[in-house]
Amino acid sequence: MTDHKSAPVVTLLDAAKHFGPVRALDGVSLAVKPGDCIGLVGHNGAGKSTLVNLINGGLSPSSGEIRFSDGTAALEAGVRSVFQELSLCPNLTVAENLRISHKALKGPGWRRPARVEILQSLDRIFPAHGIDPNAEVDTLSIAERQMVEIAIGFAPRGTAARLVILDEPTSSLDAGIADQLLAHIKRFCADGGAVVFISHMMGEVFEVANRIIVLKDGRIVAERATADFTRQGLVDAMGHVTAETADAEGIRQDLGPEIVRTDQGLSARKGEIVGLSGLAGHGQAAALARLYLSRSSSWRYGRTPDVAFVAGDRPRDGVLPLWSILRNISISALRQGARRGLVDRHAEADVAAQWKDRIGIRTDDVRNQILSLSGGNQQKVLFARALASPASVVIMDDPMRGVDVGTKQDVYAMIRAEAARGRTFLWYSTETEEVCQCDRVFVFRNHEISAELTGADITEENILAASFELQEAS
Amino acid sequence: MTVLTKPWIWSCVAAAVAYALILGLTSGRGAGELAYAALSFGAFAAIVGLGQMLVITLGPGNVDLSVPATMTLAATLALKAMGTDPGTAMLGLVIALFVGFGVGIANYALIYFLRLPPIIATLAASLVYQSLAIWSNRGLRIKPPSGLADFATGRFLGLPNVAWVGLFLAIVVWVVLERSVWGRWLLATGQNMRAARLAGVPVELVRALTYISVAVFSALTGYLLASFSGGAALNMGAEYLLMSIAVVVVGGSSIAGGNSNVPGVWGAALFMFLVVSMLNSYGAGAGVRNVLTGTIIIGIVIAASTRRVRA
Incomplete structure (x- = not known):
């Protein structure tokens, strides 16, 4: 042999x-x-x-x-x-x-x-x-x-x-x-x-x-x-036709008033896409979770939620494993269209079908179990959940893990379109390429903001410099 | 999706088999009386079971062990207030439901503020409720007003009134779980509390209302049972501790939470009564009866869980 x-x-x-x-x-x-x-x-x-x-x-x-x-x-x-x-x-x-x-x-x-x-x-x-x-x-x-x-x-x-x-x-x-x-x-x-x-x-x-x-x-x-x-x-x-990313969009000037500000110094204006960057595990995810929990309640609820969350750690923070894709998408938007506390099931099915097509969830039927989907498709369901809710601020905790290139381009476009309609995005990512799509970037180091970059200053070099500076000094 | 894939069908089949076995022994005599008795006694187990099911749906570790004490306390205080006077049935009902509401809030307060595991919180609190019941009437047995007693033991369209109450509540719970926003929130919380919270579900409000619901259901059962049996007794709730959990599990709800099953609770409640009747009619003594009842529950839980693993 x-x-x-x-x-x-x-x-x-x-x-x-x-x-x-x-x-x-x-x-x-x-x-x-x-x-x-x-x-x-x-x-x-x-x-x-x-x-x-x-x-x-x-x-x-x-x-x-x-x-x-x-x-x-x-x-x-x-x-x-x-x-x-x-x-x-x-x-x-x-x-x-x-x-x-x-x-x-x-x-x-x-x-x-x-x-x-x-x-x-x-x-x-x-x-x-x-x-x-x-x-x-x-x-x-x-x-x-x-x-x-x-x-x-x-x-x-x-x-x-x-x-x-x-x-x-x-x-x-x-x-x-x-x-x-x-x-x-x-x-x-x-x-x-x-x-x-x-x-x-x-x-x-x-x-x-x-x-x-x-x-x-x-x-x-x-x-x-x-x-x-x-x-x-x-x-x-x-087999996915990706449009070249339009880098030369320029800085959008038509941002609204500031609607998010935390003690840490994190802030965002209406319609803005704010990135969080820095080395993994330096407090970005914790900052976002704190922000989400402080803007929503375990006790009160309103017809319109203020914030929505896209989880990166799917089994821990996102997926409801016993449910269908449909129910996983609609959970954050149930109060809309509910009459006397009862779910409007036609509207719910319409919303799920619409998002299945818009974000390209690969399934024959949205009534299939969520766990029948691959990891990347489960992530799309979590995106659909947040975007289908009427929340004005969307918080995303490294949401692109395991998502393929074609879908990423689609989601980037969708985020830009939603931001243009006045939604605010806070987006933590471990990938510098994603962070560079944002209007403004906060770089985290040791659980604190070490730099705030805007416009042309958002480059890989600047982000890396801000991520490491203190470690060299200490 | 045939009817055989529904988990609740099995408890109903089991109830039917037990029913047939008893009738086989008596060669068909007393079929109507047996069904009537099963519906009467099964109704009490079904109502507490519906409440317990809501709590178990909240996820692992969530269970209300204060059910027997809540039943006793609500029944004792309600019957004492009514004092066998005619026309006080509504007053008694309001008092019983109010007691249930208070017990639910107390249980949840222990769980939320002291961060006690629900098993310990409700078990410890039940000692307090039981003592309150003893202290409030010193073991005296007060008869219910005759109108109320007639209602609790009476029938309507051939079915016991208590069974109508149980059926009505089962339909309400089913609608809430399957169709309402609140039901979705409860099921989401039971699957993954952190994920539900991050999806915008007010999880603590859901948990609080669920613990209040089970206590109100227990209190109502206590009120009806005391009226049915001619007065409150201090041990009247004792058998409903195991019973309330058994009907949930036998009925096909998941012990791991997030999944619940309303028709199964009714099927299991009838089954539990019929098993005891069956063993009685075969002449089994109290000891043998308990051993066999326990064995049957364990067998059904094992059968249900292996079936689910294969599916």
């Missing part, structure tokens, strides 16, 4: 996965060899997560075949995955979380080697990370948790990682940390490891991948070396 070193780590032959009538993956053939770094792109619901779950053994194929070079199981073959939905146990320490997937650690005193191994892995990928392996995971920020998860994915764990699948690994990381990860992926592949890298951030895919696979509706529609793709070509292959 072929040489062990160059034999594919995993080979898929016409693998398909159906969930009832839904063809999540419709016949995919693929070989991942050592040294490969494959960028996997596609829209929400294109089948990326299903493909990952077939490769790592989380699902078994409905038809077709999956072969591993060593042994028959994904785990024996050294296949690891890091998910975008965080999957650490929050009540355990960082080192204890390593043990869950490292069966060789046992006997008295197993925590010591666990601490050493996770610390080595963290140091290798994220130098100067500052994470204590004895810290319990729920004391870490969402970015730190993602770093720990990545470090566990690359840790030797008794054998060696041969193929690491990274599903949206950078969506909650800031630019500096993401660069460290990309550098590590390049080193790992140069040393003969393989990586499958899923991201909606095109720049990262082009930087790190040597081959790009485009998935669309459960099939591979393009597979070429990275050098053969252009950005526009890649977006076209994904």
